[in-house]
Amino acid sequence: MHTSSVPLYWRLQKSKYGLFGTKCLSCNTHFYPPKPLCSECRRKGRVVEHQFSGKGKILTFTIIRTAPEGFEKQAPYAIGIIELDEGAKIAGQIVGPFERLATGKRVRPVFRKIYEDSDDGIIHYGMKFVIDGKS
């Protein structure tokens, strides 16, 4: 049931692999996922590509125990909303022991498998997050 289109995720690859988003040079708002239009500045905005460091902090998190189709083998897994240092917010899986999870903790990005279409299908990769050892 999950959309497993190869071209759909191929188009998003750059952003998913390398945390490429955008930023508006007019108001310095950062967007991840990338937005082609700054909703504040509209046509006065100058939106350019921006690569995020992937460092940020956990605003909130949950542990998914009833997983959607295609994620059953990964469950239970943690997902958080991460506030990136540049200001954009992003939802991402947080790997590592659940005991370490807490709001406000610093995270860094880690490259992982996100989803497999099937045993003989394509493997989708991208960024997850891991709690930074120092926090």
Added chain:
Amino acid sequence: MKVAVVGVGQTRMGEIWEKSLRDLSLEAGSLALQDAGLEGKDIEALFIGNMSAGRFIGQEHLGALMTEQAGLLPIPATRCEAACASGALAFRKALFSILSGHHEIVMVGGAEKMTDLSTGQAVATLASAGDQEWESHIGLTFAGLYALMARYYMEKYGLTREELALVPVKNHMHAMKNPYAQYRYEITVEDVINSPMISDPLRLLDCSPISDGAAAIIIAGEKVAKKFSSPVWFIGGGHASDTVSLHGRKSLSSLSAAIKAAEIAYRQAGVKPKDIDMAEVHDCFSIAEIMAYEDLGFAPKGKGKELLISGETKIGGRMPVNTDGGLKVGHPVGATGIKQIIEIVRQLRGKACNQVRDAKIGLAHNVGGSGATAIVNIFSREGG
């Protein structure tokens, strides 16, 4: 011109294995016609709210299909989709068709057949109302999205797990008397906090179920509506949007689309939150009802739990909320927005299962996705 609801009908909500989407829709529509005392030929147009028949049962093009099923050919039919707010959206579009002078009597239905899929498939289908590319693709579910809001809210405003459990406890209690409800048993706070964890901190009894069901209403313009014995008048409505993705939101502890929709609806209706006698709010997960109290102005920001703990939102309280059991009666997503209006009609007619004494004004709050669509409609007993 004014518009009123003149007939209502609904099916039982739940796992209705023996009935298809077509069967359920026909049943709800026929009951609404009977209730209104109208014939099929009186209906000039059909609007139907449905989230995802394409994925739930592999059937698109529902508008014409339902018209055919109901024997209403060749009237125009429109299917409306805004995830779980599809029902209220269909009502709004039907309303506009009358206000614009195109029609005088139209039927608005809402229906969903969810149990033909496995739980995992249904969870994935519901998740498609979130941001497919950036949320669903990492395994985020609907319970997960509301769980993220729940934790954020609980930490920000000091809401405890036990306090949150009071929402389903109240709504289960209300659903006891509702003959259409999927679940008709009382639960305790202990039952909630000991039920299986779905997505921390939300547990099974915090969640609305996966359900089949349909609901239908008939609405009419002022001239026609006045001929009915107990029309329930639409007096104001608002519809607003927000980011489909939760991570794109400015606030994680309120639904800004709901705040905006309510503001517009109150202004149009010329009423204030304190004027509302009862409300049906979109409690798809426990936390949603507490946020709704605040977004609708029933309680100040962060104080929703005080309203809940005070018991004022129970039947018999000052501001009864979800008097039919809310989404605890079942949540066939496309039908929910219409089901909410039906409960308000019953209350304002004085014929509800948990009747609010002398209810004059009722409010329905229907939310799509994790808050990307919010529609608020206000109805009054008087006004024709």
Added chain:
Amino acid sequence: MSVGIVGYGAYVPRFRITSREIARVWGQDPKTMQEGLLIEEKSVPDIDEDTITISIEASKNAFLRAGIRPKEIGAVYIGSESHPYAVKPSGTVVAEALGIGPEVSVVDTEFACRAGTTSMFICCGLVKAGYINYGLAIGADTSQGMPGDALEYSAAAGGAAFIIGGKNVIATIDGWFSFVTDTADFWRRDGQEYPRHAARFTGEPSYFRHVMEACKGLMGKTGLKPSDFSYAVFHTPNGKFPLKAGKSLGFTGEQLKDNLLVSKIGNTYSGASPLVLSCVLDKAKPGEKIMVTSYGSGAGSDSFCLTVTEDIKSKQDKARKTMDYVADREEIDYARYVRLRGKIKQ
């Protein structure tokens, strides 16, 4: 022009299963198994880790140390016997994720446990020939042992990445010697889930012959002798083989002790000798010489020697060290292990 390592990085997944736990499940004597292999525990990849993700994490550390831009990389070669796809390269994902290319040479390599060092060798040649300025060579694996097989005690996951170049090298690569014959001591047929091996035949005619011949060849070619080296790194299918090979070549326990990384993380196959090398580079001092000898079944060895330069001092602390990954561990039981490794039929 002196070609060498410009940056290096390691990655080891954090789950561990002990030999004791595996022995408990199969009713074997834990002491015999542990002492026989000198493996206390092995690394296990998380459900969302594979050769590609390990390669990328290790490469990120290598870039932090190299301080070069991804676009300066002219070649990416990943040696592994557990590429996630039988057809479709691992290297394209790795290059794309790291911002390398598209003007880049990419290919996956396989030679049992030897493909990592051979990838380094190919990069050296390309740099030396002037075809590329920098090459990224990776050895990484998430190897599988059949449940109940002796391999299950050792088959582990991890990898190391090396950026090879001709400028600002932290260790020059001074000599190279490869030794290859057709010796089938370990194999996995196409489409088969688990490898098979020829038990004790993997020892003398296979591992020891190829490792010893490559080492002797390298020392003969370079005129170096065991005492010239501060460290001797070997392929580590277990703890015993590298120590035995090293000692018979004349190396001391001190020169060989880093090979015992295997007792903490198991045999990371194509990642094995590269990981021991990264561990050595984490602490090596300028002027020290290192000999590295890999081994891949089937069978062949690469032996090469390096001299550490002054530049290493400013690079060692620029990324997480190999032992940081070794220390960040979570022990799991056999049930969790079989779940993570997809050994449960569903």
